[in-house]
Amino acid sequence: MWSALTFITLMTLAIDSMVPGIEIIVSAIEDHLPRLSKKQSWAVKCVVILSIALFGLIYISEGGIYVLTLFDWFVIFPSIAVFAILECLVVGWLYGTQRLQDAIDAMWGKRIPRVFELCMKYVCPLLFLVVFAYSLYAYRPPKYGDYNFPGWATIIGWMISLVSILPIPIVFTWKVYRAPGTSLVEKLKRAIKPKKCWVPSSQEEPPYTAVLQPML
Template sequence: MMPVPHLWAVLLFLMLITAVFDSIFGMIETVTSCIIDQFPRQLLKRRVLVNIITGLFFFLTGLPLTMNGGIYLFQLGDWYFALFALLFGALFECISICWIYGTDRFARDIYFMTGRNVSVVLRVLWTITIPLFVTIAFLALLTQYSAPAYGDGYKYSKEAIACGIFVGMLPVMAMVAAGIVAVAYRDGSLLQRLAASLKPSANWGPYEEDTRDRYRMKPYIYPSTWWQKFKENITGRNDDFSV
């Protein structure tokens, strides 16, 4: 009904394509960066190959979603991923980076990577606002939980719900397993191993040698109290870490 309908049809699908690219870019980059960070010397110069293999893997595993029962698989996975993995992962990420690793130390790392200081607004969002709102959303979803359904009254079987819960909990179980391994392979008592697992390893730092040397000229010292840590997370330290 609009003038030049073919133009609007083309623009609509171009908009959809760019929206898909924008949405999937973050997911692909997160996975490939994690893989490359684990084996930097072998894979850093082969980033294009890693991207291609990761994209093919996602393509093959996504094919079942294009079949007749794909919408049911999508609804089941989306139901529990949004409930467990997404919000719990976001909350755990905020806590681990801002309150365990430290927002101020994270800001220091960003400076070494980009040459820019992190503003107070971003520090407040990362440290307080985002964890608070994610916690509220997570609790609201748990209190309003209902079994998944699709269309006009279609209800999933108990077996399907169990599979959905298991798949939705996989990222959470992976984080718990990684934490157990990090604690188990350390020396000392349980509390000592737990405290040691919450700090970066001795070889933590930039990959490039000259940047690594600059990074280690001023080793980061954690605050002695929670109040001091909170204050530094928001305002930063007075010393210049630009070295």
């Protein structure tokens, strides 16, 4: 009985861990296709889940443990540290903590503590940069037990790692190219300048303090 309960616990934990990733994909598709009906929305969810299930069959094949090791070796490094550094820089410096404070105040009716602003602008980027630098210093070629992966597998691993990072400079370059301006500096300034299109739907609408009160 305890073996069955342990297996069920691990299975539900795995399902729960997959829900946020699936929701991100489904939400991105539905944002681009806002006219989807409920049936079409369910069809999108089914297609996404089925695709993930089919890709997951690779991991339970005879050589699946080597594929899993390769993914596990490169899928987090160095993308997570790069994303974290960029998010802190974009929110803390480009968008600005003052605009963030105004947005939170408009939605929540409260302002975040000053220490959070300092962490977002200075502490967190520095710590993530240290983690990123140490990850590069401590990098070792992938291996599973006594088996060392060949060079072509390492190249595939780096391609796996870069596939989530490359869209950032590509989209950034495209946005700078499409930005109005006569010089590169002017285009760059306009591209990184936050837009003023976001405004509250109603100035008289009360903040959702009742909903977010337990977060205090």
